[in-house]
Amino acid sequence: MEWKTIDRNWMFLVHPALTVLLTAAYQGQETITPMAWLMPLSGEPPLVALSMKRTRFAYELLKASSQFALNLPTIAEAKKVWACGVTSGRTRDKFALTGFTRLEAGRINAPLVAESAAILECQLSDDRPYGDHQLLVGEILLARVRADLYDEEWSPSFLACLHLRKEKFIPPDWSRLTKG
Numbered sequence: 053m054e055w056k057t058i059d060r061n062w063m064f065l066v067h068p069a070l071t072v073l074l075t076a077a078y079q080g081q082e083t084i085t086p087m088a089w090l091m092p093l094s095g096e097p098p099l100v101a102l103s104m105k106r107t108r109f110a111y112e113l114l115k116a117s118s119q120f121a122l123n124l125p126t127i128a129e130a131k132k133v134w135a136c137g138v139t140s141g142r143t144r145d146k147f148a149l150t151g152f153t154r155l156e157a158g159r160i161n162a163p164l165v166a167e168s169a170a171i172l173e174c175q176l177s178d179d180r181p182y183g184d185h186q187l188l189v190g191e192i193l194l195a196r197v198r199a200d201l202y203d204e205e206w207s208p209s210f211l212a213c214l215h216l217r218k219e220k221f222i223p224p225d226w227s228r229l230t231k232g
């Protein structure tokens with residue numbers, strides 16, 4: 053077998069990756085920032101980890117407020133997700149740009165995206181540098197799903213938005229569900 057070495061973009065070997073829209077706000081400023089580098093970190097207490105570049109406006113806002121939300125978009129929103137990922141909330145109102153509807157949060161001070169299938173409201177509990185990114189840990193204060201989109205067995209009846217690379221997204225293919 054022949055192997056070839058790649059010297060950059062190795063991170064896309066662990067894509068497609070589930071993409072969420074992180075929302076954060078502070079003193080009247082807000083943003084919607086797509087995030088694909090995330091993972092569950094602990095069940096009890098409920099913790100989620102994210103890797104965010106320090107240059108993001110979202111980083112400024114969540115550092116100032118210590119709060120953020122993770123909104124789970126469906127693949128139908130891929131174009132809007134991309135639009136949020138190539139603009140900054142420093143210069144654009146991303147709700148106006150995309151037409152996403154604001155939803156009031158239950159536990160935090162940040163707008164939520166009403167078109168989401170599920171939403172996690174989080175309190176920032178850790179933030180430390182790793183290379184060119186920050187490792188952020190959020191404690192989940194409130195987790196909600198759209199009742200019509202998830203059944204009792206947690207099978208979603210919607211297609212999540214997985215990021216492949218650049219402007220390319222792919223839905224999970226449920227017709228090829230394989231049991232291990």
Ligand SMILES: Cc1cc2nc3c(=O)[nH]c(=O)nc-3n(C[C@H](O)[C@H](O)[C@H](O)COP(=O)(O)O)c2cc1C
Nearest residue numbers: 083086087088089104105108109110137139140141
């Ligand atoms: C699908 C997708 C996933 C992304 N994932 C991340 C990520 O995990 N971490 C990160 O720092 N930036 C990520 N980005 C880049 C930010 O979303 C992008 O720089 C955004 O414009 C920042 O907006 P803001 O300045 O308003 O925070 C991603 C972009 C896209 C399109």
